[in-house]
Amino acid sequence: MNIRRLVGAAALALSLAACGASQSATSEADGTLKVGATPVPHAEILTYVKENLAEEAGLDLEIVEFTDYVQPNVQVSEGKLGANFFQHKPYLDDFNSSKGTDLAFVTPVHLEPLGVYSKKVTELGGLSEGATVAVPNDATNLGRALKLLADNGLVTLKDGAGTAATERDVEGNPKNLKFEPLEAAQLPRALDDVDAAVINGNYALEAGLKPASEALALEKTEDNPYVNGLVVPAGQEQDPDVVTLGKLLQDQKVKDFIAQKYEGSVIPAE
Structure with a gap:
């Protein structure tokens, strides 16, 4: 390969890399928002949203379940997930600090009293x-x-x-x-x-x-900082699918579902 072709190939590679970097990290190529969650109550709440609210809002939601508190953040950071829903902000802040990740807390949903x-x-x-x-x-x-x-x-x-x-x-x-x-x-x-x-x-x-x-x-619920919510890569807070899911998770129908299903064991965020 001559120098001109080599330079051209390198420029093309950089261009493709830049396009990939600018692409939203919150949605799959087919337009599906993939969200990691622990099974109860997070995946159950997401399932309610998926089955009752998401289609009308134009959101294609895929729920991936995890049984630990580490992999959901790792996989959002690596771009394997668009978002996760399992943690409170103090945990996220500590995870970002200790693991060097850059994840953002975007939507409070509920409190699970310890x-x-x-x-x-x-x-x-x-x-x-x-x-x-x-x-x-x-x-x-x-x-x-x-x-x-x-x-x-x-x-x-x-x-x-x-x-x-x-x-x-x-x-x-x-x-x-x-x-x-x-x-x-x-x-x-x-x-x-x-x-x-x-x-x-x-x-x-x-x-x-x-x-x-x-x-x-x-735990006392008043002024409790441990409200669980939706988390995405920093910079993706305004991704249209993330904004839509955030609004759905705060919908009154979801609050009613949480209150009725968990009978005070899970408390909707104000």
């Missing part, structure tokens, strides 16, 4: 000296779990511990509770082996637990 569950006791005061409490092992949900325990008088935290609190921030522990950090998805299965577990709402529901009636304690 709860304390047990098969050994019927009230938190019944936990014995040295009891083992399983907690989420990711940074934001661990801090959230410790705050829930603190709000219910089981521990006290150092001033300013905030959402990033760890076991090192536990200042008072009158029952000498032992904390067992586990991946969030494993917490329901740990109930047989520990005295209590602090479980994320989606995994509690998936395991057949009823947060509103079976949790020994639930």
Whole structure:
């Protein structure tokens, strides 16, 4: 190949790369918006939208289910998904910071109050000296779990511990509770082996637990920063399909569906 042809080929390759880079990352080539979600309640809510609202709004929606909190973000970052729906903003902020991703939180949808569950006791005061409490092992949900325990008088935290609190921030522990950090998805299965577990709402529901009636304690909902919502690559917030899905997820019909199906275990965002 001569120099002129080589330069021309290189220019064409750069042009194609630029076209690819400018193409929306939120939609598949056939116009389908592919959204990753954990099964309960996120995929269920998306399924309601797909079956009842999406067609009329001109949205072709594909739902991809995940059972962990990592791959949905990884795959949005890599362009394999256009969006995901499973997380709250504090978790997203920590993920972006620790993994070097650039994902944006665009639409609040619902709150899943974190709860304390047990098969050994019927009230938190019944936990014995040295009891083992399983907690989420990711940074934001661990801090959230410790705050829930603190709000219910089981521990006290150092001033300013905030959402990033760890076991090192536990200042008072009158029952000498032992904390067992586990991946969030494993917490329901740990109930047989520990005295209590602090479980994320989606995994509690998936395991057949009823947060509103079976949790020994639930997070307060007022001014709660842990509202779950739609997440996309930064820069894609105004993609037409993303805007459409965001509006549908905030539709009153979706709020009514959430309220009726989950009976207070999942709370629509205001």
